[in-house]
Amino acid sequence: GKVIDAAEMARIGFVNHVHPKGQVLAAATDLAEAVGANGPLATRGTKRIARARQEPGFRAAREMSDTLRHALEWSHDVDEGIAAATEGRPAKFTGR
Structure with a gap:
């Protein structure tokens, strides 16, 4: 090659x-x-999605991505990340 x-x-x-x-x-x-420095929930979710996309079955990876995204939308870490960005400070993620 x-x-x-x-x-x-x-x-x-x-x-x-x-x-x-x-x-x-x-x-x-x-x-x-x-x-x-990112939230642990989002980091773990991203790693799971990346691993799933390496395996056969893009549809399954897409469904996992959607499920995790919806779960993260309602997490404390997302609220904290938004507040920290708005206030110009480092976020204090808890994994919840």
């Missing part, structure tokens, strides 16, 4: 970021910290 370099992979949308070799760990750490 054809070898595709990082710049081309980014251009075609296969990856969303390309970092210089010496900056990969720092970039990964920054991403992990950003994910960790």
